[in-house]
Amino acid sequence: MLRLDAVLESYGLKEGKWKIAGSLLETEKGLKRIHVWTDKALLNWHISWRDQLAENTGCLTDRMIQTVRGERMSLCDEGWITVHDEVSSPFSYKNKEKETGRFFGKYYSLKVEDKQTDEDHAYFPDFNAEILDRKAHTGKRDKNGEFVEAVRKEALMRYQKAKRLNEKADPAPVPFVCPVLSLNQARLVYEKMYWVNSTEKPESGYRSLSRMLGEWLKHQGEKSLFAMLDEMDSYFPLKNKHGVPLLTECLLPWEFADFIEAGENQSFGARRKVLAERWETSRALVKALSKWLDVTREQVKV
Amino acid sequence: MTNEQPSSLAFSIKEAVWLNRGNEIDELLSLSLEPDVTIKEDDDQVLVRGSLQLVGEYRPKEETNAPVDADSLEDQVSFRSVEEVSLNDEGMGVIRHHFPLDVTIPKERINRIEDLLVTVDAFDYELPGSGCIELDANVSISGITSERNAYSEQDEGEDAAETEYEAGYTEGYQHEEEDDREEQHYSEAHYLQEENRENSEEDVKERHFHFEAYRQQPEPEELDHNHHEEHRWDGGQHNFNDYEDTAISAEESRDIEEKSEAAGNEPNVKFSPAKSFNSLNRTPEETEHYESADSDEEVQQEKTSGQKQEENALYLTKMLTRGEERFTRLRMCIVQEGESLETIAERYNLTVSSLLRMNRLNEERVSEGQILYLPAKQAPASKE
Structure with a gap:
């Protein structure tokens, strides 16, 4: 104490x-x-x-x-x-796409250590694919078992798509940042954003970025997300470098892995509910992000 | 002389619902469209809000692993929701989709809020491909009054019926009783929307929404007094890929309000069209707005006045399901293998001749998969 x-x-x-x-x-x-x-x-x-x-x-x-x-x-x-x-006043993101996009663009491109370089790397998240193996699920052939099996198949498809997508990705410098746990980390002081960092270990990759974007989409909507991504792209090149690795991250079935790993600690119904909600958040984000990247690609073609 | 007459607010939906890849239909087993709305008063308006619930069961095709070679990233990376991948006990897939509905009606146009009734008057579908369901439905809100000059209310009885006037896409059963009806087209607010989904030719759909008004059998000499205006929403062309239009933007909302004010006491209808099943639970986006045309021209006289409704979402049109018959106004069945008109007539306690007449068949032969419209056995509960 x-x-x-x-x-x-x-x-x-x-x-x-x-x-x-x-x-x-x-x-x-x-x-x-x-x-x-x-x-x-x-x-x-x-x-x-x-x-x-x-x-x-x-x-x-x-x-x-x-x-x-x-x-x-x-x-x-x-x-x-x-x-x-300590600042407790919440920051409102409404109509702050440019300001926030600029902040997160600089956030995810920030390098704090000398050993971090601009070198491009092939990136694929550390995902435990064994959990997608049918043999890992030999539960009872009851209603819950059928549900797990049906979702497992779809999760496996997500993983396979992520792998194939990643093969096409150009190497990019992998972000190494203080992981963003929630958009609630932004507070308001003197009419400006005050960012409260987490105390987590630094994160290599796009996991927290995907989580943050999913939260943004859920609360601010697609149009706002796209405006924020447009601004963010000026500082953290999503269109050219980070977009596909980020999409790969979002596509991976992390929710299913967590659902399985939660095991018997929670009731099946509670786990299923959380899975469905998180899965849907990921699905919406994958759709929105791929749509944004497609629009970008179309513009480039023209 | 002013005479208040019960009327209906009606609009048609022609919409395509796209299923995700890997979620294609092998055989559609049942499909229903059911209104699920709440009605509440808000100052001088009555708000009808909720959605049309599309629910169905299907036998899915054998799972195919969608290749990642599509043109667009969106196609490459799409996947199904947990709900979609969940199969029921019999290995059937479940379709659930809702079309948000938002109708605002001036209170002065309603005698009794209890009389407001949202019904799906007709509902049909086609499967142009295993990954798409094309819906065609007529929805009406009855219990609205219209002030109309010099009209004497006429009870049309059972012969009078709603009629679509947009001949461009209303066909088949909607005109099946054409001979028995007298149709008058007074006005309509017609909203066309084109939705282009990039890089996928099959996804390029033209959408037609019709919010139209009509009534039955007006006095012939009075027809000339009505204005046959057609209101077209000029801003109805949308590019699906342009995210600027994906939500009910503030600008659009303002438009609606301004138009509502301009239209006086007109009901205001907002209707969200279908998306692919990819779009389930999407944040509010691409909600289309419909406005009614001139009030006197957009309403339909009720067949009988003073009818009471017993519940809100009273009318359910179902196909291939065992919904309660008393709610069924227009029923259909899909001819199964080995069935004939006789067996169908016997099953539904109908006559072959009535089926022939209803479906305008020239011969008694029917084929598997053919849709037959079944004459209603009794009026829906709301009309009792």
Whole structure:
């Protein structure tokens, strides 16, 4: 458990009380979010990531507040803590396609480490295809079993299509970013976007981008998505480089894998419901994204 | 002299529903189109909202792995929803699709909200290919009144019936009782939409939606007093691939409002056409708008006034299903192997001659797969 007085002293704060013990602190300088890190390398990566994200995008983000000694972290029993400004006002994406597209374009093209290069790579996600094998599903031939088998076939078809699509993809530099978990990470401060980063390990690939786009499509609609992609493309070339690998990512049946791996922990009905919802989100995104890429290709032909 | 008369608001749907690749129909076993709407008052308007539910069962073709060699990425990467891939106990595929419906009617045009009735008056389909279902349906909303000058209400009885006037695509059964009816075309708002789906010639469909109005047997001398205007939605041409038009845009909505204002107290109909099954659960997009024409010219006199409805979605036209007969106004059956007119007539407790007459057959021979229209045995419950 973090000691409140130690945190206040380290960061030169006079007053403070926990709003959420060990996590959210109310001080005379506003609400402060506390993160505890156990992995120093990950912490250092996040410090670099946030600094460069703010620098490259011009967007306010939850950088590490310095201690009175000018350090970006402070030692604690569990490891290290970092303190961040907490903003709770939600950011509305409505009619902000250009602004947001610019942000995410720069976000996914950001490179924070020297070893990251612009070298093009053939990319295919690390997907456990064994789960699509019929032999992996030898359950009862009941109604649930028939459902799993029917969906498995379609999931296998998705995987095969993704593989074939990927064979046609041109190599591209693979994004290496702080994974976006939700569009809710954007907050509003002084009428500007304030981006709250996750504390996850950096992600190589397009998984979080596909998730973010699916969420955008669901809440903002196709027209808005296309406008956002148009803007994003100026900074993160989807049309020429990243579009097909991204589509490959979206096409893979991650939902089915999660459905199977969830196993007996949840009821079949609950798992099936989640599967259907996520599957439908992916389906809509694959359709929209492929349509956007098709339109682009048509324009190029002309 | 002003006389309020019960009328109907009617429109036709001709729509193609495309199934995903790998989801083709080997044999269609049943198909029904059923209104599922709610009716509620909102200030000086009555809102009829919901959808037409298309539900069916089919025997799917043997699964084929769609090749990834189509021209468009969209075709290459499409896949089915969980619902679509789920098969029922008998190994049959299930078709579920809904056509959103949104109708706004000025309250002054309605005597009693309980009288409002949404019905599918006629419903037919064709299978031009195993991956497509072409639907043709007539939908009407009854229980709307019209103020009409110098018209005396006439009870037309059972002989009077709705009639399509867009001869371009209304044919067959819609005119089957032509001889018994007197038809008058007063006006229609006609919306044409072309939807081009790029890189796929077979997907290039021309859509016709007709929102039309009619009534039966007006006084001949009064016909001249009616304006035979045809309203055409000039903006009806859409390119499916142009995402600018894929939603009910704010501009379109404003258009609708402006037109509604211009049209005075006209009912406002929004109807979303079908998409391929790829489009299930899509965010609101490509919703078409229909507006009625001049009020006096768009309504249909009820066959009998003062009829009461017992429930909202009262009318269900089903094919090949065992729906309750009392709701069936127009029934059809598909001739199965080895069946004859006699066996069909016997099964439905009809006479062969009535089947011959109804279907305008010159001979008693029928072939497998042929659609026969069955004379209604009794009026639908809503008309009781």
